[in-house]
Amino acid sequence: MGFESFTVLLTPCDESPLQRGQDAGSVARLAEDIQRRWPSVRADDLERDEIAHHVRPSDIFLFSETEAGLYQMLLQVHHDGNASISLRFALCNPRSVYAPFCAMVSWLMECYQLRCCNLSYVPPTDSGEDFCDARVVAEALTPSMDENRRLWQLDADMQEEQRWRPGEALAWFVRTRCVPA
Amino acid sequence: MAGSGLSATQSAVEAARVNAYARDMAAGDWTWLPPNARSPIIVDRAGNIMSGHHRLVAARLAGVDVPEAAVMRFPGVTSRPSRPWDSVAVV
Numbered sequence: 037m038g039f040e041s042f043t044v045l046l047t048p049c050d051e052s053p054l055q056r057g058q059d060a061g062s063v064a065r066l067a068e069d070i071q072r073r074w075p076s077v078r079a080d081d082l083e084r085d086e087i088a089h090h091v092r093p094s095d096i097f098l099f100s101e102t103e104a105g106l107y108q109m110l111l112q113v114h115h116d117g118n119a120s121i122s123l124r125f126a127l128c129n130p131r132s133v134y135a136p137f138c139a140m141v142s143w144l145m146e147c148y149q150l151r152c153c154n155l156s157y158v159p160p161t162d163s164g165e166d167f168c169d170a171r172v173v174a175e176a177l178t179p180s181m182d183e184n185r186r187l188w189q190l191d192a193d194m195q196e197e198q199r200w201r202p203g204e205a206l207a208w209f210v211r212t213r214c215v216p217a
Numbered sequence: 218m219a220g221s222g223l224s225a226t227q228s229a230v231e232a233a234r235v236n237a238y239a240r241d242m243a244a245g246d247w248t249w250l251p252p253n254a255r256s257p258i259i260v261d262r263a264g265n266i267m268s269g270h271h272r273l274v275a276a277r278l279a280g281v282d283v284p285e286a287a288v289m290r291f292p293g294v295t296s297r298p299s300r301p302w303d304s305v306a307v308v
Binding site for chain 1: 226228229230236238241257267269286288289298306
């Protein structure tokens with residue numbers, strides 16, 4: 037997660053079935069549920085290989101790529117037994133990625149009783165607090181997605197839209213815009 | 218991170234991720250420069266962190282130094298406002 041992507045973290049509310057006592061099998065079943073409901077979602081082996089040095093065996097990487105854009109998901113189970121799902125998309129994606137991204141976030145929040153926290157830069161007009169109401173996802177996130185996208189375009193000096201993974205956007209930025217420290 | 222001279226630009230960091238990274242760093246089980254690394258820490262000319270908040274916070278927590286080779290410099294200044302570290306939420 038960095039300036040190249042928009043990221044939200046979904047964590048269990050009090051009544052969530054993903055709270056405590058989760059294990060590798062739980063997140064594997066969760067991944068199956070997601071893929072059953074959303075046929076565009078597939079295993080993201082490219083991402084897993086890319087960051088293999090930081091991956092835990094139970095981590096599950098998924099992605100969805102359609103004409104609208106590409107977003108990624110990471111399903112994890114933590115030491116406290118809680119599971120979490122982070123979702124992100126590279127800010128160079130077309131704005132059309134917002135709809136499938138928000139639809140997925142809403143569905144996950146509703147099905148698994150999760151709260152949503154925006155981990156990206158949050159404009160001062162937003163509260164920056166997490167929320168549990170799945171019905172307001174698009175309304176709550178769109179201003180921040182727009183603002184983060186605008187900032188990426190300024191920093192990268194890039195107006196062009198690409199359905200890249202965050203890692204691909206970052207690699208492009210490093211290759212074309214950065215120098216060794 | 219206060220005192221490091223680097224400023225945050227992100228609103229939040231994940232506690233679980235920071236703690237996992239810090240554990241690995243403290244145990245010496247951390248690769249700063251994997252062979253296929255495409256994600257260095259990126260800092261702008263003014264010392265604003267553009268990418269790598271979790272790794273930098275974890276390194277501070279673990280008491281390990283970040284090798285200079287793991288950092289790339291953006292010669293400009295990011296459009297993202299810097300923010301005080303105590304305003305970065307830990308979620």
